[in-house]
Amino acid sequence: MGIPRVLYGLTAALALAGCEGASSPGPEPTFIADGNPPTLSDWGMLAARDGQLIAGEGVEPYDLVTPLFSDHAGKFRTVWMPEGASAHYSEDGVFDFPVGTVITKTFFYANGPDGGLMRGDEATNVWAEPEVLDLSRVHLVETRILVRREEGWTALPYVWNAEQTEARLMRTGDAQTFEVASAAGGINTVNYLVPNVNQCAGCHATNNTTRQIQPIGPAARHLNREFDYAEGTGNQLEHLIAVGYLTGAPAAGDAPRAADWTDTSLPIGDRARAWLDINCAHCHNPAGPADTSGLYLDPGTEWGPNFGLCKTPIAAGPGSGGHRYDIVPGDPDQSILIFRLESLRPDVMMPELGRSIVHEESVALIREWIETLDGDCDA
Known part of the structure; x- marks a missing residue:
């Protein structure tokens, strides 16, 4: 009691x-x-x-x-x-x-x-x-x-x-x-x-x-x-x-516990996913407003194409920035995820609401995480 x-x-x-x-x-x-x-x-x-x-x-x-x-x-x-x-x-x-x-x-x-x-x-x-x-x-x-x-x-x-x-x-x-x-x-x-x-x-x-x-x-x-x-x-x-x-x-x-995205003692993948969870997963989940995007950033989505790995966008328009994949292992500059997090264009930026500036620290974290990923989307 x-x-x-x-x-x-x-x-x-x-x-x-x-x-x-x-x-x-x-x-x-x-x-x-x-x-x-x-x-x-x-x-x-x-x-x-x-x-x-x-x-x-x-x-x-x-x-x-x-x-x-x-x-x-x-x-x-x-x-x-x-x-x-x-x-x-x-x-x-x-x-x-x-x-x-x-x-x-x-x-x-x-x-x-x-x-x-x-x-x-x-x-x-x-x-x-x-x-x-x-x-x-x-x-x-x-x-x-x-x-x-x-x-x-x-x-x-x-x-x-x-x-x-x-x-x-x-x-x-x-x-x-x-x-x-x-x-x-x-x-x-x-x-x-x-x-x-x-x-x-x-x-x-x-x-x-x-x-x-x-x-x-x-x-x-x-x-x-x-x-x-x-x-x-x-x-x-x-x-x-x-x-x-x-x-x-x-x-x-x-009980489950999300990673503190600022705690550098934790694995960088856990920190990156925790930030994407709280900032993006309320839309990017299988039942959310971004369900048709096929990009799911909730904790229940296993690491792979649904989480953006070598995933081609669905009707992204200018949101793709001319890039081919949501996340390109080892190459943040070719990843649509980074392009959208760094943009301030209303029809491109992600998240769409709640910010008018770029969150430089979180972008640096997501960049560093992508750089650590292994793989080749064109292999």
């Missing part, structure tokens, strides 16, 4: 109350069964208070082993379920979440010392304490909500105001431009796109037959990692079990 959620929350609250400078209590979460609440605060999942972004009571933060790339934005992810509700474990796919589940993902950049913005995905000093963002150190852009209602999942995008005090619903999406610096000194012009409610389905409708949207990240292999909680560091799967949010799960050591 896990720790009862009320007792667990009370224990954590008492621990925080004794800490100097601890955050104020979070808002009261609410499941809104229908309609489109105009402000993020209507949900009670997150609140900007006293210079901090804090999660509501019982709202659990989480992170992914390898996250999806979004123009170098940092992300603060949370999940909440009504009292007595829990998700059921799945070994291969996203967990089966109950009606009433609310998942949030807040995108931010770090505030630089010169008043400009810096990459959020490499920022380490933006947390006031575990689970709490310091609003003096970040610029909030948007918070996306996925809510599990009776009829299925609903996606709602909320855009933060200039004062960083509230986020308002923008069903038609939004576009903003930022100059974002990296720790190494380079600067990218980011044409940041907040998706409209229809574009959300471009990634989250992972089954091309049903076209129903669902979460992408909350699967065992993506969550099986350590996280710095307010009460201490612990495995995320074990933590979700303890607070009553997950049932039917094995011990963390028996």
Whole structure:
């Protein structure tokens, strides 16, 4: 049996109350069964208070082993379920979440010392304490909500105001431009796109037959990692079990775990496949929107032609760049996969949504991986 959620929350609250400078209590979460609440605060999942972004009571933060790339934005992810509700474990796919589940993902950049913005995905000093963002150190852009209602999942995008005090619903999406610096000194012009409610389905409708949207990240292999909680560091799967949010799960050591794409101690093939999984496999799987491409980048696809090895494209048009194969062993420059990851043309670039710049580090990883592959497509 896990720790009862009320007792667990009370224990954590008492621990925080004794800490100097601890955050104020979070808002009261609410499941809104229908309609489109105009402000993020209507949900009670997150609140900007006293210079901090804090999660509501019982709202659990989480992170992914390898996250999806979004123009170098940092992300603060949370999940909440009504009292007595829990998700059921799945070994291969996203967990089966109950009606009433609310998942949030807040995108931010770090505030630089010169008043400009810096990459959020490499920022380490933006947390006031575990689970709490310091609003003096970040610029909030948007918070996306996925809510599990009776009829299925609903996606709602909320855009933060200039004062960083509230986020308002923008069903038609939004576009903003930022100059974002990296720790190494380079600067990218980011044409940041907040998706409209229809574009959300471009990634989250992972089954091309049903076209129903669902979460992408909350699967065992993506969550099986350590996280710095307010009460201490612990495995995320074990933590979700303890607070009553997950049932039917094995011990963390028996659950699948995706590779951390940045961990150079791991085999490069595992790292490359983990990045392609989280960034591409929600479309490129046998049931996904890219099912007719014949290119499947999900973990269940065995290494071979279906994963792109010496595979000729199907109706790729300009997306082939004049190249013959998706992946040419030993030759990244002749591989369509690299061509599309490096492109910024709307009719060529992959992934199609969520980026306006090239993710140089991941392209370098995929290049290095292809260079290690043996074989000859024309043999």
